[in-house]
Amino acid sequence: MDRVSASATPRRFALRDDHAIRHDWLRDGLASGFIATFAMTASIAAAYALANTLGSAGGNTIERWFAALSSNAMTESVGDIFAIGMILNLVMGLVWALVYARLAEPRLTGPGWRRGALFSLIPWALSILVVFPIAGIGLLGTGIDAGILPVLGNLVLHLVFGIVLGTMYEMEGSNDAHDRQANTNSERSAAFGMLIGAAAGFIGGWLIAPGIDDLANQAVVAFAGALSGAAIGMLIGSLLGLKIDDERG
Structure with a gap:
């Protein structure tokens, strides 16, 4: 990955030569x-x-x-x-x-x-x-x-x-060509999984909210469900992307 030069950084807080920003x-x-x-x-x-x-x-x-x-x-x-x-x-x-x-x-x-x-x-x-x-x-x-x-x-x-x-x-x-390709595939799958997970989580939260209205209102439950679904979807999508890349390799 491209790195930002750290030549102007004070030595006490210097960045590693092999790992700039x-x-x-x-x-x-x-x-x-x-x-x-x-x-x-x-x-x-x-x-x-x-x-x-x-x-x-x-x-x-x-x-x-x-x-x-x-x-x-x-x-x-x-x-x-x-x-x-x-x-x-x-x-x-x-x-x-x-x-x-x-x-x-x-x-x-x-x-x-x-x-x-x-x-x-x-x-x-x-x-x-x-x-x-x-x-x-x-x-x-x-x-x-x-x-x-x-x-x-x-x-x-x-x-x-x-x-x-x-x-x-x-x-x-990672600077390895195969790893970069794997990361690209993983990121695409993660983004797709995040969107699906967020949508599924929002719908699920919205549907179950009436049954727990004594605990939280519908909008909050739906929003929390969307965030949880997005996180789960992103994780699953990321792992699936890596698996697909390994199978192609």
Whole structure:
């Protein structure tokens, strides 16, 4: 991929000679960030299901921690507030992906997954130090009596985001001819899948909304469904594009 020269950058913050800023960092950052945010969102759902299964208010210490993790001021924000929160989560995921692509990735070393993992420590720190108190669960999550689970669980979620982001962004920037063609096919399939997924998600959300009107209004459910469908469609389309390219090769 074409890179922007970094000759004028101060040495203390110098870009790596072999990895300057890409000209197409915006496109690659958004594509990678969308998939990474979906991976993190899926992990959040899985973590909540696990905590809800293992948790018991009358159990041992670990079971009480899991119970507190699955039932607190943050998780009980259902309905419109929760749906809007998921939308904001997607937006912030894309913002962090662009910060990574433009500022962090060119200055970090090692394989893509490691660069992404290191970068994810920044939003993780802000989450447990700033977002947790705002959400009402206290600094470091100490306000819900869940021990170290809020901090560790949040770290795992952000590592998932960072590793997927770094890996996908590295794949997007490959200079190998076959990889570039594979990425092109993957991007086309991802875009097609995103459109289909968004349409299906919107229709599905609109249809099921009347049955959960006590939780959220129809427009919010439909919009959240469109975003979720777009993320799923983009991921499936991307994987199908890579598979088709491998079969042709």
